[in-house]
Amino acid sequence: xxxxxLDLQLLNTCAALLLLVSFAMLSQRRIVSLVNLLALQxxxxxxxxxxxxWRTGQHHLYLSAALTLALKVVGLPWLLHRxxxxxxxxxxxxPLINMPGAMLVGLVTVVFAFGLAQPIAELASTATRNAxxxxxxxxxxxxxxxxxxxxxxxxxxxxxxxxxxxxxGAMSATYGMPMVVELGVALDVxxxxxxxxxxFFQIREQFDSLxxxxxESLREDQ
Amino acid sequence: MEFAVLLATPLGGSMLLALWGHRRxxxxxxxxxxxxxxxxxxxxxxxxxxxxxxxTGRDQFFIDPFNVFLVALTAFVGLTTAxxxxxxxxxxxxxxxxxxxxxxxxxxxxxxxxxxxxxALTSNNLxxxxxxxxxxxxxxxxxxxxxxxxxxxxxxxxxxxxxGVGIAQALFGTILLYFAAEKxxxxxxxxxxxxxxxxxxxxxxxxxxxxxxxVFLLVGYGTKVGLAPLHNWLPDAHAEGPTPxxxxxxxxxxxVAIYAVVRCKVLVEGSLQSSLPSNMLMxxxxxxxxxxxxxxxxxxxxxxxxxxxxxxxxxIVTFAFGMGGAVANFAALLHMTVHSLTKSAIFFAVGHxxxxxxxxxxxxxxxxxxxxxxxxxxxxxGSLAILGVPPFGVFASEFLILTTAMKQQPWxxxxxxxxxxxxxxxxxGRVQSMVYGEATGRRLPHQPALLPVFAHLALVLLLGLYxxxxxxxxxxxxxxxxxxx
Numbered sequence: 001x002x003x004x005x006l007d008l009q010l011l012n013t014c015a016a017l018l019l020l021v022s023f024a025m026l027s028q029r030r031i032v033s034l035v036n037l038l039a040l041q042x043x044x045x046x047x048x049x050x051x052x053x054w055r056t057g058q059h060h061l062y063l064s065a066a067l068t069l070a071l072k073v074v075g076l077p078w079l080l081h082r083x084x085x086x087x088x089x090x091x092x093x094x095p096l097i098n099m100p101g102a103m104l105v106g107l108v109t110v111v112f113a114f115g116l117a118q119p120i121a122e123l124a125s126t127a128t129r130n131a132x133x134x135x136x137x138x139x140x141x142x143x144x145x146x147x148x149x150x151x152x153x154x155x156x157x158x159x160x161x162x163x164x165x166x167x168x169g170a171m172s173a174t175y176g177m178p179m180v181v182e183l184g185v186a187l188d189v190x191x192x193x194x195x196x197x198x199x200f201f202q203i204r205e206q207f208d209s210l211x212x213x214x215x216e217s218l219r220e221d222q
Numbered sequence: 223m224e225f226a227v228l229l230a231t232p233l234g235g236s237m238l239l240a241l242w243g244h245r246r247x248x249x250x251x252x253x254x255x256x257x258x259x260x261x262x263x264x265x266x267x268x269x270x271x272x273x274x275x276x277x278t279g280r281d282q283f284f285i286d287p288f289n290v291f292l293v294a295l296t297a298f299v300g301l302t303t304a305x306x307x308x309x310x311x312x313x314x315x316x317x318x319x320x321x322x323x324x325x326x327x328x329x330x331x332x333x334x335x336x337x338x339x340x341x342a343l344t345s346n347n348l349x350x351x352x353x354x355x356x357x358x359x360x361x362x363x364x365x366x367x368x369x370x371x372x373x374x375x376x377x378x379x380x381x382x383x384x385x386g387v388g389i390a391q392a393l394f395g396t397i398l399l400y401f402a403a404e405k406x407x408x409x410x411x412x413x414x415x416x417x418x419x420x421x422x423x424x425x426x427x428x429x430x431x432x433x434x435x436x437v438f439l440l441v442g443y444g445t446k447v448g449l450a451p452l453h454n455w456l457p458d459a460h461a462e463g464p465t466p467x468x469x470x471x472x473x474x475x476x477x478v479a480i481y482a483v484v485r486c487k488v489l490v491e492g493s494l495q496s497s498l499p500s501n502m503l504m505x506x507x508x509x510x511x512x513x514x515x516x517x518x519x520x521x522x523x524x525x526x527x528x529x530x531x532x533x534x535x536x537x538i539v540t541f542a543f544g545m546g547g548a549v550a551n552f553a554a555l556l557h558m559t560v561h562s563l564t565k566s567a568i569f570f571a572v573g574h575x576x577x578x579x580x581x582x583x584x585x586x587x588x589x590x591x592x593x594x595x596x597x598x599x600x601x602x603x604g605s606l607a608i609l610g611v612p613p614f615g616v617f618a619s620e621f622l623i624l625t626t627a628m629k630q631q632p633w634x635x636x637x638x639x640x641x642x643x644x645x646x647x648x649x650x651g652r653v654q655s656m657v658y659g660e661a662t663g664r665r666l667p668h669q670p671a672l673l674p675v676f677a678h679l680a681l682v683l684l685l686g687l688y689x690x691x692x693x694x695x696x697x698x699x700x701x702x703x704x705x706x707x
Binding site for chain 1: 282342347349350352353357360363364367370371372378380382383386387390393394396397398401404405414415428431434469495570608641
């Protein structure tokens with residue numbers, strides 16, 4: 001494990017770009033662009049994994065990078081683009097918090113995330129430990145994206161972005177999870193998106209829209 | 223051998239039923255597959271009782287007293303639910319709420335769901351446990367939306383998103399656990415997530431990381447248990463899905479989720495030497511009991527009523543595991559068993575009652591005893607059992623939990639007693655008005671299968687009166703293993 005300062009700089013650049021993409025997702029209202037940002041996030045994740053695999057010589061990371069490439073850069077965005085075209089949902093409506101507000105909340109979240117990651121980063125022995133804070137921030141930002149959106153499609157993109165953050169967290173803290181687990185998680189994510197695809201058509205058939213305000217009728221006293 | 227059959231039957235069965243489609247006898251195949259699974263679980267149980275713990279599949283699977291009793295319970299309730307669902311689903315088709323194509327989805331996903339719960343229970347790898355839990359959620363999302371009504375779609379969406387986010391937290395917790403384990407067990411192997419290996423070195427795991435991991439794991443798996451304030455998905459998913467799905471969600475999935483929490487608690491407690499995990503479990507448990515008891519009063523839908531009752535009982539179990547110690551753990555395990563049996567029996571009776579009345583609203587359901595005495599008595603006895611009336615098993619476990627609470631956590635006893643009283647009044651009043659009165663319902667086109675209701679209630683009664691010694695020994699071994707207190 002001989003990291004040159006150039007490698008570390010490259011890795012940190014990847015991490016910083018990941019965070020930037022998360023912020024872009026928070027403010028993007030065009031759903032096609034949102035999916036493209038998700039693919040970009042996957043690409044960055046894949047690049048970071050490859051760099052780590054090359055520098056640490058851990059072979060399972062190559063597999064993990066290939067998995068990311070196949071699933072998160074190619075597979076899922078393709079599937080989502082197809083769904084968008086078939087369902088004709090191109091724009092999200094105004095989110096619950098307006099853009100400047102969301103950015104402010106996002107900034108506070110990043111500070112909180114670094115605070116949360118501090119004790120873990122101190123104990124980590126990996127060269128990438130500084131990126132753990134960023135991984136936590138990506139997870140939390142994706143969470144905010146999910147809760148402030150009204151269209152089912154944007155919520156799903158938020159969900160997948162959260163999954164990306166989790167993978168990046170696992171990678172920067174421990175150089176990835178055991179292969180069995182990574183494969184299982186990837187399979188689950190794929191199945192989740194397929195299930196959601198079916199689900200979207202059901203919602204659409206029933207309400208003629210993918211706007212989630214139709215799904216607010218179940219209350220406690222019914 | 224038994225173990226391979228146990229997992230392969232529902233997995234292969236799910237594919238078989240997907241291919242079989244809506245040809246005749248699909249429901250009978252579903253019952254037969256569940257029967258084979260149950261027989262395999264019985265054989266496995268007998269073997270574990272005889273030979274002790276079992277480690278198999280390159281150490282990826284592990285059977286000990288704690289999970290083997292849940293495996294047997296899961297396979298049993300899976301079988302009885304399959305028997306119940308055969309006539310139930312036929313009636314639904316005749317009433318026009320379902321068509322044959324959806325029945326194919328139902329049968330296939332039912333078997334997949336059983337398979338994933340069994341994998342989650344027997345997995346020794348905490349990562350695989352997570353994967354199986356997520357897969358169990360995904361296989362039930364489409365079951366909750368089986369009727370395709372607006373309300374069921376909403377319930378399904380809520381279920382997917384809330385449990386998806388929840389379970390993502392659990393994945394982060396698992397990553398943190400791996401992070402701590404890797405320092406002790408070494409990064410090279412895939413062994414760093416194996417529960418047996420972790421339990422052997424739990425004293426050396428880094429406490430700060432583990433306490434952080436436990437918070438995420440508890441919030442994550444706790445969402446699936448339906449602990450307040452993360453319970454919002456549960457009443458909707460139970461009320462809007464078909465009744466057999468409500469029965470297995472309430473009777474089995476919640477148990478599996480609580481199993482995951484307890485497995486993690488054992489590790490974290492071993493590392494921390496503090497009462498943080500216990501206090502968190504007790505806090506969440508008590509909050510769930512109290513909130514659910516008061517929400518019970520506001521329900522008008524019969525399945526939502528019993529869904530809130532499940533939240534209440536999961537709260538009691540979580541609280542008991544939080545107290546820890548041999549007696550509380552024993553009581554919690556017993557409570558998991560009797561709740562699972564009673565609640566699925568109640569859902570069976572409720573399902574047919576709602577079919578007869580043509581509505582799930584409690585004001586529309588009247589005179590069950592006059593209309594169909596078996597359904598009426600099933601609902602009445604089931605409700606009495608779940609409310610903790612002696613001599614049913616729920617009384618025994620609740621009594622043990624309350625007396626232990628009086629010794630270990632006296633402050634919590636009055637809160638628990640008040641909540642139980644409030645729940646009693648809420649449920650008993652409603653059930654009484656549904657059971658008595660004049661008959662108003664319609665005849666069902668198929669004879670309901672009510673044998674499972676009384677089989678479950680008989681077992682609960684038996685557990686209340688007399689726990690067979692080998693079963694008691696089994697619970698005690700599991701309770702010792704969980705430790706704490």
